[in-house]
Amino acid sequence: MTAIVDLDPAVAAALKSALGHSIVLDSVDAVRRHIDTNLGEDTIVVGPTVDLDSAFELASLMRVQRPSLGVILVRRRVDTNVLSSAMRMGVRDVVEERDIAAIASAVTRSKEVARALRQSFPEGETAEPGPSRGRLITVFSAKGGCGKTTLSTNLAAMLADNGTNEVVLVDLDLAFGDVAIALQMFPKHTIADAVPIGDDLDESALRSLLTNHSPGLTALAAPMQPGVEKTIDSSLVTHILSLLKDMFDYVVVDTPPAFDDQVLAAFDASDAIALIATLDIPALKNLKLTLETLDLLDYPRENWNLVLNRADSKVGLSISEVEKTLGHSIGAQIPSSRDVPATINRGVPIVLDDPKHPVTDAVRQVALQAFGEFRSEDSIPDTEISGDRRSFMRRKGKS
Numbered sequence: 001m002t003a004i005v006d007l008d009p010a011v012a013a014a015l016k017s018a019l020g021h022s023i024v025l026d027s028v029d030a031v032r033r034h035i036d037t038n039l040g041e042d043t044i045v046v047g048p049t050v051d052l053d054s055a056f057e058l059a060s061l062m063r064v065q066r067p068s069l070g071v072i073l074v075r076r077r078v079d080t081n082v083l084s085s086a087m088r089m090g091v092r093d094v095v096e097e098r099d100i101a102a103i104a105s106a107v108t109r110s111k112e113v114a115r116a117l118r119q120s121f122p123e124g125e126t127a128e129p130g131p132s133r134g135r136l137i138t139v140f141s142a143k144g145g146c147g148k149t150t151l152s153t154n155l156a157a158m159l160a161d162n163g164t165n166e167v168v169l170v171d172l173d174l175a176f177g178d179v180a181i182a183l184q185m186f187p188k189h190t191i192a193d194a195v196p197i198g199d200d201l202d203e204s205a206l207r208s209l210l211t212n213h214s215p216g217l218t219a220l221a222a223p224m225q226p227g228v229e230k231t232i233d234s235s236l237v238t239h240i241l242s243l244l245k246d247m248f249d250y251v252v253v254d255t256p257p258a259f260d261d262q263v264l265a266a267f268d269a270s271d272a273i274a275l276i277a278t279l280d281i282p283a284l285k286n287l288k289l290t291l292e293t294l295d296l297l298d299y300p301r302e303n304w305n306l307v308l309n310r311a312d313s314k315v316g317l318s319i320s321e322v323e324k325t326l327g328h329s330i331g332a333q334i335p336s337s338r339d340v341p342a343t344i345n346r347g348v349p350i351v352l353d354d355p356k357h358p359v360t361d362a363v364r365q366v367a368l369q370a371f372g373e374f375r376s377e378d379s380i381p382d383t384e385i386s387g388d389r390r391s392f393m394r395r396k397g398k399s
């Protein structure tokens with residue numbers, strides 16, 4: 001992926017439309033955070049409104065910390081002074097803003113260099129940690145029935161964005177998983193089939209265990225037989241999630257309502273953790289305990305995304321009271337809607353069924369909070385998206 005940083009949203013949008021699939025960030029600090037959590041990032045395009053000193057500081061830092069990552073400097077005008085200082089500071093390319101073709105080919109070159117560097121210095125032989133292509137979010141609540149499967153299926157469909165990204169949804173509710181039912185899929189294989197393969201499990205073997213749902217969305221189903229879950233240990237889960245992070249843009253993990261070893265393995269692999277609760281005292285008490293446990297286990301707070309489901313319930317608890325009690329802000333609120341069970345009964349996540357539904361808006365909010373921009377908003381007009389999804393719905397309806 002490519003990250004674009006510019007302080008002016010209009011300039012950033014113009015660069016994004018020239019470069020296609022990319023993430024827009026609005027400050028150099030946001031770039032630092034982005035690359036810390038995205039070890040697979042290979043190119044940063046620094047736009048013309050970012051001052052030269054900050055751009056040079058970023059480039060020289062990257063030269064030491066992440067040699068494969070290329071910084072491309074875009075300036076209104078390029079003169080020999082800028083060019084020579086940039087090269088000294090470790091900038092990979094300097095291009096003029098109006099030369100869109102040159103910017104695009106600088107990005108392509110940067111990606112080729114990154115790939116070559118990574119091949120020449122495989123994991124362990126370089127100062128960089130092994131980069132993975134994708135980012136992983138675990139959806140968790142310690143209390144059952146709060147909406148984990150609802151959120152994870154919808155989040156996966158939202159991130160897949162009708163084929164813009166490749167997403168895998170992993171059903172880690174190994175005893176009672178119902179992702180396959182919620183998506184009306186009939187898996188030929190499940191995670192249980194990975195057990196006999198063990199350490200020999202590689203990408204191609206794992207791919208054969210996945211079930212396709214809709215464009216960009218694939219799932220690894222939970223076992224069908226009772227009792228099998230005991231054979232799936234946390235080291236196998238770690239191995240599977242690590243392979244999936246290399247194979248997909250996003251990995252979404254649905255979980256059981258318990259802190260078991262497999263869930264902890266998922267937390268360890270997570271770039272973001274969505275913690276979901278409903279507006280009732282038992283659910284909120286469990287959420288509070290969960291936050292305390294995550295603190296004890298040192299999972300960084302900036303990766304937590306608190307989500308309230310059925311947030312419009314009139315139960316006499318205000319959001320600000322809840323935030324005060326939890327000591328953490330609520331990132332998204334999913335309203336209660338009878339369309340949620342209705343769409344689950346048809347096996348189509350509500351985000352695909354109705355892109356403008358308030359529940360869809362809330363799921364988009366979770367995705368944005370966790371990963372920033374995950375799609376090119378301007379690549380497909382809204383009407384076309386709903387058209388595509390309607391035709392997808394008709395296909396699902398027939399099967």
Ligand SMILES: Nc1ncnc2c1ncn2[C@@H]1O[C@H](COP(=O)(O)OP(=O)(O)OP(=O)(O)O)[C@@H](O)[C@H]1O
Nearest residue numbers: 144145146147148149150257310335336337340341
């Ligand atoms: N926002 C909502 N509006 C209406 N119904 C909802 C909403 N969210 C979830 N539900 C319904 O609540 C029920 C429980 O949701 P879900 O299965 O997603 O919870 P869960 O946390 O995965 O449960 P479990 O712990 O059993 O795995 C389902 O019937 C679902 O359709």
Ligand SMILES: [Mg+2]
Nearest residue numbers: 148149173178
């Ligand atoms: Mg569930």
